[in-house]
Amino acid sequence: MARQNIYDNETFFEEYRKLREREVNANNLFEIPTLFSLMPDLAGKNVLDLGCGSGERCVDYMKRGARSVTGVDISEKMLAAARSENSAPGITYLNMAMEDVGALDGVFDVAISSLALHYVEDFPGVVRNVRRLLCDGGIFLFSQEHPLATCYSGTGDRWTRDENGRKLHVNIANYCVEGRKESTWFVEGVQRYHRMFSTIVNTLADSGFRILKMVEPAATEEIVREYPEYYDNYHKPDFLFIKAVKTAAEEGDRV
């Protein structure tokens, strides 16, 4: 199946870096705090970071006491940034697609993926490989774009607005039509793979994971007071988080 490497697109790479360097963005306000609120104890743990990008989180995981962090990313440009900006003893960066981690050796205690799995076509394959790489009781924690975001394709505004441009509601179409959706984000033709909630949940359940926690972070009143543009998060969350535990084989058997 296709392995998208949009982060090696020159324009995308530059624009994405600029976005993440902004002091206030949805990542800082919602994604990173939620990710760390769900983080298991990393002390002494071997951590796999799927879609590690430029490696900021790998450093964070080491600071939390991880024994090792293996960061995997398909983008050479992102990994070049990671190696120059976020190298540290214990961190290994590997240039490979998430879909190919089945080739890795080693046993990990925790697998983390931040905002990368919506780029992956073969989600069941990644989940199977993660399960194989995790120890018994190992944790799989990931965020992805929310299914109400990934279902969108096209280049138009996905919001209906009043005459002042204020967002009234999000326009949802084809939520039940899964698969590749193309949209424009910095560049045209960014491919994301839409999966319904049920597909994500069933893939984990069928592959031998038990969901411990699902989070759809919404704007808090405090955030909206300070950054009114984020009130649209009341209508549609940007992100979906799942924390799951690898179950024993027999527990994974279907009833």
Added chain:
Amino acid sequence: MARQNIYDNETFFEEYRKLREREVNANNLFEIPTLFSLMPDLAGKNVLDLGCGSGERCVDYMKRGARSVTGVDISEKMLAAARSENSAPGITYLNMAMEDVGALDGVFDVAISSLALHYVEDFPGVVRNVRRLLCDGGIFLFSQEHPLATCYSGTGDRWTRDENGRKLHVNIANYCVEGRKESTWFVEGVQRYHRMFSTIVNTLADSGFRILKMVEPAATEEIVREYPEYYDNYHKPDFLFIKAVKTAAEEGDRV
């Protein structure tokens, strides 16, 4: 907490009965087939039906070999219909709110609820009671209105249409605002309780259930060919199904 008994409203009761008597409706096309596709083997089992209404399903469960079926409903009018139309040896109808099943004695193998839980404010309370009433390894299978439906409040059209009235997309607002939503369905002021996917999943996980399967039934191509009005199900499913198994206490412990 409030216990809504809208089915004892005269107008609602009559209109609802008419809807369900139509040969083709969303229940016949999607809800009932999906419910039975997820049904565990009922042979020799004691079944609890939460929100049994007029009891058609209770008869179906007996036909599938159930040892007993206990149908619980808050509406006296629905239960009167159940007793006159769907009585059978082994079926017991009880006039009580789903929220009060904690008062029941007995151990059940399977608890089923079809399209009733979105009327319940205290979902965690119902889930706790169901868990207590189930045997080890017991199955909880329920359908409810889909979260993209329960998030809606108001009386206006929830669709954006083209000049010919054809539905283009569903207008989603306040998905992240949970709780009571009032809308008009046959009568004004029907109260449904909106819960995000994450709240439903976490309530089950935190209460000692492991999700085996989640289904959001969409229109099939065959259905849309025969009944074109159901193409809107591609945009927004009507229903959410969850099949979960009661886990041992220690498995329910949070990691």
